[in-house]
Amino acid sequence: GAGVSQSPSNKVTEKGKDVELRCDPISGHTALYWYRQSLGQGLEFLIYFQGNSAPDKSGLPSDRFSAERTGGSVSTLTIQRTQQEDSAVYLCASSLEGRGGSTDTQYFGPGTRLTVL
Amino acid sequence: RKEVEQDPGPFNVPEGATVAFNCTYSNSASQSFFWYRQDCRKEPKLLMSVYSSGNEDGRFTAQLNRASQYISLLIRDSKLSDSATYLCVVRGGGFKTIFGAGTRLFVKA
Numbered sequence: 001g002a003g004v005s006q007s008p009s010n011k012v013t014e015k016g017k018d019v020e021l022r023c024d025p026i027s028g029h030t031a032l033y034w035y036r037q038s039l040g041q042g043l044e045f046l047i048y049f050q051g052n053s054a055p056d057k058s059g060l061p062s063d064r065f066s067a068e069r070t071g072g073s074v075s076t077l078t079i080q081r082t083q084q085e086d087s088a089v090y091l092c093a094s095s096l097e098g099r100g101g102s103t104d105t106q107y108f109g110p111g112t113r114l115t116v117l
Numbered sequence: 118r119k120e121v122e123q124d125p126g127p128f129n130v131p132e133g134a135t136v137a138f139n140c141t142y143s144n145s146a147s148q149s150f151f152w153y154r155q156d157c158r159k160e161p162k163l164l165m166s167v168y169s170s171g172n173e174d175g176r177f178t179a180q181l182n183r184a185s186q187y188i189s190l191l192i193r194d195s196k197l198s199d200s201a202t203y204l205c206v207v208r209g210g211g212f213k214t215i216f217g218a219g220t221r222l223f224v225k226a
Contacts, residue, residue, distance in 0.1 A: 042219055056213065110160055
């Protein structure tokens with residue numbers, strides 16, 4: 001079946017512009033996560049959606065970052081007034097339930113590589 | 118102190134070697150543990166979950182030591198295709214997932 005997809009695969013923008021990154025999770029997965037990975041670094045948790053529950057936004061680095069998930073499926077991560085330090089690969093993952101447990105595997109999309117000039 | 122710490126390596130080993138990675142975590146309430154593999158410029162993929170009793174999947178063995186708050190990954194009979202970055206992953210009682218920065222492995226012929 002189809003995996004997690006993300007678009008665009010690459011995005012180059014100028015400092016100060018807004019960008020939107022899209023994630024299509026695996027069908028039927030109720031949990032969706034956003035991470036970012038800077039060059040040579042580990043994954044940094046950004047935000048988590050689980051079903052109809054309020055999202056956990058504790059990982060968002062500033063109020064320039066926001067995300068929504070419409071209809072419990074597609075998610076959009078928006079970065080306003082981009083800065084050069086926002087340059088990174090933004091990864092989306094989905095899992096069946098998201099309730100933890102050793103069987104709740106996260107499946108990752110290929111990521112969006114964001115470059116802010 | 119980082120919530121999840123790993124030796125960044127790189128580990129350079131010959132084919133056929135046995136190599137082990139450790140990972141320490143700071144939150145004693147952590148409940149789920151995983152090893153993910155990430156190839157260069159690719160997304161992470163689950164390698165194996167780590168169970169309290171330890172578990173084995175072919176050439177890979179994972180162990181959990183709750184008392185000392187570390188997990189380990191042992192790779193036997195290393196293959197060239199094992200070259201990758203290995204990410205230690207820890208989850209708390211809910212959903213927040215903490216990834217280590219990864220350990221780089223290079224297996225050479």
